[in-house]
Amino acid sequence: MKVLAIINQKGGVGKTTSCANLGAALALQGHQVLLVDLDPQAHLSISFDRMPEPDEPSVYTMLTGEHGFEDVMQPTGTDGLWIAPTNLDLTGAESELANEIGREGLLRTALQKLARSEQAPDLVILDCPPSLGTLSLNALVASDFVVIPLQAEFFALQGMAQLLDVLERVKQRLNPSIELAGVLVGLFSQQRNLSREVVQELTHHFGDLVFPIQVRVNVRLAEAPSHGQTIFEYAPDSSAADQFRELASELATRMELTQDPAAKAAPETQAPTPAPATAPPMQEHEAE
Ligand SMILES: Nc1ncnc2c1ncn2[C@@H]1O[C@H](COP(=O)(O)OP(=O)(O)OP(=O)(O)O)[C@@H](O)[C@H]1O
Ligand SMILES: [Mg+2]
Structure with a gap:
């Protein structure tokens, strides 16, 4: 079971959109994927129509120790895609956990408990809040990989030095195996020269880490x-x-997820490989 954090303390850069759709794409490619909503805004949970009632199991009650993932995770409308949803109760978590020993772990x-259970997915994707508090720290401590989404606009790199600094300190002190899997331009405007310039600047800073x-x-x-x-x-x-x-x-390659998960699901059948389910790309007008 691998864990990926989608993180950027900047708001509105496409974290939740990337989390939902990368997760769905990987599930459709045959992986078992669990999305975890770590943002008290609960946008990911709302976008799957899965926000729990205040007294129901949620990421909040999981962090406070009342429930485990097995109580919290729910299937979505996509086969192989699960969500551990949250509700607005998570807003209190930062202050409630402030004095908890080992709160970042x-x-x-x-x-780790989920990984040992029968429900363990291949991949867990964490949707982080737009801040670098206890919840984001929990995400970084728990993750094998990090993807940083950003919007191709003038302030794209603002805050990046701070985020990379936190990542480096987590690596040195708490989670030596964490690795940056890529920088993802999640809101690219084709009509704007500025977007292209920002991607060039990003490539200058991050090289091949920028997703192509x-x-x-x-x-x-x-x-x-x-x-x-x-x-x-x-x-x-x-x-x-x-x-x-x-x-x-591309992400599955970078994280070395099992190459052929479909084969893993049905090892005993030797059915001929069907043609890929994807239709040939159609010309389409971008609806901006
Ligand atoms: N490529 C895109 N094209 C159009 N709209 C997008 C795109 N990506 C994201 N959005 C929209 O932009 C807004 C911000 O995106 P999203 O919620 O994914 O960002 P976020 O980083 O999770 O925000 P927050 O920091 O508030 O959690 C949302 O309304 C989302 O639907
Ligand atoms: Mg979000």
Whole structure:
């Protein structure tokens, strides 16, 4: 079981959108994926229409020790894709956990227990809040990999030095095996020269760590959550769906996820490999 944190303390850069759609793409490619909503705004939970009632098991009650992942995780409308949802109770977690000894390791402990259980997925993806507090620290301590999404705009790199510094300190003191899997441009505007300049600057700083595929601004991505759907349910033929499929494949390679999870699911059958389910890419107008 591998754990990936999608993190950037900057708000509105595409963390939740990437989490939902990369997770869905990887599930559709045959992986068992669990999404964990670590953001008290609960956007990920709301976008899957899974926000728990205050007294129901949630990421909050999991962090406070009342429940384990097995109580909290729920299936979504996509086969192989699960969510551990949260509700607004998580808002109190930062202050409530402030005096807890070992508070930064609570999520890691719960995930280690999940990894030993029958429900263990192949991959856990953590949707972090737009801050670098206890919740984000829990994510970094529990993760094998980190993806930093950002928007291709003038202030894209602002705050990045601080984030990289936190990542480095976590690596040195708490989680030596954590690794940056990539920097993802999650909101790229094709019409703007500035977007291209920002990608060039990012490539200058991060080299090959910048994913070669950008997610372009596409209104379908903003609409899908309001229908409780991923892009693959809402607009499977859109260019946004194609971009997330390609990104997911690249991410699976970078994280060395099992190459052929479908074979793992049905090892005894020797059925001929069907043609890929993806339709040939269609020309499509970006709905910006
Ligand atoms: N490629 C895209 N095209 C169009 N809209 C997008 C795209 N990516 C994200 N959005 C929209 O932009 C807004 C911010 O995205 P998202 O919620 O994924 O960012 P976030 O980093 O998780 O934000 P927060 O920091 O508040 O958690 C949302 O309304 C989302 O639907
Ligand atoms: Mg978010």
